[in-house]
Amino acid sequence: MGIVNVTPDSFSDGGLYLATDRAIKRGLDMAAAGSDIVDVGGESTRPGASRVPGEEEKRRVLPVVRALAAAGVAVSIDTMHADVAEAALDAGACAINDVSGGLADPDMSRCAADSGVPYIAMHWRAPSDEMYRHAAYYDVVAEVAAELERRLDALVGAGVSFEQIIVDPGLGFAKNAGHNWQLLARLDALHALGRPILIGASRKSFLGRLIGEGSPPRHRDDATAAVSALAAAAGAYCVRVHNVAPTLDAVRVAAAWAHGGSAP
Template sequence: MGILNVTPDSFSDGGLWIDPARAVEHGLRLVERGADVIDVGGESTRPGARRIPYEEELRRVLPVVRDLAAAGVLVSVDTMRAGVARAAVDAGARVINDVSGGRADPDMARAAARAGVPFVVMHWRGHSRGMDELASYDDVVADVTREIARQLDHVVGAGVDPGQVIVDPGLGFAKDRDDDWQLLAGIDALSRLGRPVLVGASRKRFLGTLLADPETGEPRPARARDAATAAVSALAAARGAWAVRVHDVADSADAVRVGSALRAAEHRARARTTTPLTTTRH
């Protein structure tokens, strides 16, 4: 899943694709480099971000969704607003990716149910301005899995087909860096919910902290975290993630192939060790 932020203030590429024509061009380039889905978002969810007016989000998102869909691209809309989701689906989007998992807008689950498209339910505890204060867990993997399960029950109760739901652990959203690493290590627990898992680690703070300058302690800049992102992509694929959501597609597309090949080899090895040996008597 290639990230296309049509925003002026996203944490690593804000303003680069605010012009619709440039955004569409970049989306097509991401597809050429290996993206299967282009995720178009018009509202930044970086830590501390303020919400924007509904009309502004529509203005940013709809022309890009419409033109990419017309070009045959599988488009996801990254929004927390039911009205934006409905308009984007009408314009050609075929996935709704709600970082609040339907919690920010009480009508979102019903909108997703009526649209009948895949719906990404991310773990979320609150809006960007105060989310860092909500990063408190007894056992982050167990707590996040339990909270996503409750949200799954909510959206299915609102009419969403359970077979259309994708789950996302919400790395960086009300999580500290240790929480993010534990969630990556615990993808199997999320997979036991029976739904595909989307992993969004691209250029996030926990990678910047890991790669901090050893002398100054300064986190590595966001756009210099793509190699680490690709490593996470390979590991996530090897653990069975359905997709990874990334800014730099080419290296992660290769990494996903590596991770998937490793997982397939492990499955074959397990099958060989569990198949009874047969002998032929002469």
């Protein structure tokens, strides 16, 4: 999954793809580089970010979604607003990536249920401007798994098909660096939920802390590729990244290793 942030303030590339034509080119380049799906978002969820009104979010993302879908690119819409998700699906998106797992907008479960498209539900405790106040766990792996299981139950209870749902542990969302590493080391606990797992570690600050405090986000692609390969080897269904090519190479190496060099 390649990331296209149509935002002025995303932590890694905020502003680079705010212009519609640049965002479209970015998505097309990602598809050409081998991305299976391009994730288009118009609201930053970096630490401290404020919410964006739905109408502004639609103004940013809909032309990009429409153009990419018309070009044959599989597009997911990265949003917490049900009305944005519905408009993006009408414009050609084929999946919903909701970092709140349906908690930010009570209408999102209805949107997912009515559309029947794949729905990515991330572990989420609070909006970005206050999430670190909620980064307290006795056992982060057990608690994230339990909270995701409750979200699965709630979504299914609201009419979303169990088979539609993909889960995401929400690395960096109400979690510190240690929490992120513990979750990555115990993906087996998330596999027990019975749903595919998406991992979104790309360029995040916990990787920067590992390779050097002064490392800017764009210098974290090698570390991202390593996490992606290890996550894939541990059974992750999808990895969400800013730079497709090095991650695709790393995942191919992991697959060849696991299958003794034969095609997986």
